[in-house]
Amino acid sequence: MLTVILIAALFYIPFHVGPPVLLALLYGQDAGQRMEYARAVLLESGTTMFVSLGAFFWLWQDHLLAAVLIMIVMMAVPYWRVWRYRKTALQNS
Numbered sequence: 727m728l729t730v731i732l733i734a735a736l737f738y739i740p741f742h743v744g745p746p747v748l749l750a751l752l753y754g755q756d757a758g759q760r761m762e763y764a765r766a767v768l769l770e771s772g773t774t775m776f777v778s779l780g781a782f783f784w785l786w787q788d789h790l791l792a793a794v795l796i797m798i799v800m801m802a803v804p805y806w807r808v809w810r811y812r813k814t815a816l817q818n819s
Contacts, residue, residue: 734782738797742778743771746804753811755818763811767804774800 750767754760778800785793 730786731783734779738779738801739775742775742801742804743768746771746808749805749808750811753808753815755815767807770807771804774803 746767747764750763751760754763778797781796781800782793785796
C-alpha cells in the first residue's frame with residue numbers, strides 16, 4: 727500500500743501542479759496579475775489533487791478504473807482555469 731501511495735504521489739503531483747501554474751504565469755499582463763493567476767491555479771490544483779488522490783486511495787483496490795478516471799478528470803480541472811485566463815488575455819490584446 728505504501729508503495730502505491732509513493733508511486734502515485736511522485737508521478738501525479740508534478741504533472742498536476744507544475745504545467746498549469748507555469749501556463750497561468752504566461753497569461754498575466756503584469757507581475758501582480760501573474761502572481762494572482764498562479765496562486766489561484768495553485769490553490770485549485772492543490773484542492774483537486776487532494777480530492778483525486780483521496781478518491782484514488784479509497785477506490786483503487788476495488789474499483790481501479792473508476793479511481794484512474796477520477797484522477798484524469800481532476801487533472802483537467804486546473805487547465806480549465808488556465809484556458810479562461812488565455813481567453814481573457816487574447817481578448818485584451
